[in-house]
Amino acid sequence: MTDHVARNASPLRTLAWYERPSARTWRCAPAPAEVRSxxxxxxxxxPTPLTDLPPLAAELGVGRVFVKDESSRLGLPAFKALGASWAVHRTLAERASNGAEPGPVTLVTATDGNHGRAVARTARLLGQRAHVFVPQGVHPRAVAAIAAEQAQVTEVPGPYDEAVRLAARAAAAPDAVLVQDTAWPGYERIPGWIVEGYSTLCAEIDEQLAVAGIAQGPGLVAVPVGVGSLGQAVVTHYRSRPSERAPALLSVEPEAAACVLESLVLGEPVSVTTGETIMAGLNCGTPSSIAWPCLHGGLDAAVAVPDADSARAAADLAALGVSSGPCGAAALAGLRAALTGVDADVRRAALGLDPRSVVVLLSTEGTAANPHSPVDPC
Structure with a gap:
């Protein structure tokens, strides 16, 4: 079966949509079991909460909707600490086993906010140094939060991809290590560890759904994607299982930075010129090289949403008691876009959704993680 690409007209806008009918048959190896331990x-x-929200299930015409609430993860307001902590643990252990000189190292990274703060926090707790490169457009409060973790912060007058380039150059210094959550040819091992760290989030969902009486797992998981690392972790988790348990997987991006969607449409990884978006953590122009094969093979669908849809979703989640910044709320915005408008029934069928389906939305950050959030109490 072939992939399908649509730009579906509606009274308000055009929907950027991609679907891959064969995705649920794609398979890969699982993440290491020791990550959760x-x-x-x-x-x-x-474990972070998995919150059952019946009003959303009624709105979307499915059986149940759960939101995985990452507004407080290991003391930070986003899921990124899972990847940073595991990758730094593996990095330092490898250095020790290779006979590296004792003493602190500098952990270098580029960030739109959450990953850099997670690396800085991990460095501080382990007695290491951190140097974080921040691209143009990141809110000053997010920059201040990174600096408060005792990290050196360099603000870059350019986009995320330029910040990554400068961070990689700085990491060439003695006793410095690049801990970046995107990969490219020649730099893939540490990003792979970061992705492995995210597998804990998926393992928790399995356990929490079982407690809720849903042993068969979800019918659909919606995940916000930037460079695609969390998407890779989600695909790896669900595509390393028997086919009868394979859910549909939907990626969601900002219209201003839809590098994964554009790459899926073209059938190969490409870079896009990014614009401004309140979904700052998703404002990435190039897919991770190690994420791309998983995203291309294992995603059922991809959609891009405007800022207004993400803002509305964040406000609606807040009204239901879930703290979600614009990046986290993108999962709800994307699913709403998929299930409404012209050809909504076709997209619903492609995702395999019916009135009994169980949906999990990954809310990857709380309002405290993103000062641009329209529901940020500050």
């Missing part, structure tokens, strides 16, 4: 050993670890 590592996170469970951390003193401030606890």
């Amino acid at each position: 590592f996170h469970s050993s951390l003193p401030d670890y606890s």
Whole structure:
């Protein structure tokens, strides 16, 4: 079966949509089991909530909608600490096993906010140094939060991809290590560890759905994507299982930075010129090289949404008691876009949704993680 691309006209706008009918048959190896054990050993670890929201299920015409609420993860307001903590653990352990000189190293990264703060927090807790490159457009409060973790912060007068380039150059210094959550040819091992760290989030969902009486798992998972690392983790988790348990997987991006959607449409990874968006953590122009094969093979569908839809979704989640910034609320905005407007019934069928379906939305950050959030109490 062939992939399908649509730009569906509606009274308000055109929907950027991609679907791959064969995605649920694609398979890959699972993440290492020891990741969850590592996170469970951390003193401030606890599973984040999986919140059942019946009003959303009624609105969307499905059986149940759960939101995985990452507004407080290992002391930070986003899921990124899972990847940063595991990758830094592996990096430092490898350096020690290779006989590296004792003493602190500088962990270098580029960020739109959450990943950099997670790396800086991990460095501070482990007695290491951090140097974080921040692209243009990141809110000053997000920059201040990174600096408050005792990190050196360099603000870059350019987009995210330029910040990554400068961070990689800085990491060439002695006793410095690049801990970046995107990969490119020649730099893939540490980003792979970051992706492995995110697998804990998916393992928690399995356990929490089982407690809720849903042993078969979800029928659909909607995940916000930037460079695609979390998307890779989600695809890896659900596509390493028997086919009868495979849910539909939907990626959601800002219209201003839809590099994964554009790459899927073209059938190869491409870079796009990004614009301004309140979904700052998703404002990325190039897919991760290690994420791309998983996204291309295992995503059922991809959609891009405007800022207004994400803002509305964040406000609606807040009204239901879930703190979600614009990036996290993108999952709800994307699913709404898929299930409304012209050809909505066709898209619903492609996703395999019916009135009994169980949907999981990944809300990847709380309002405190994104000062642009329209529901930020500050």
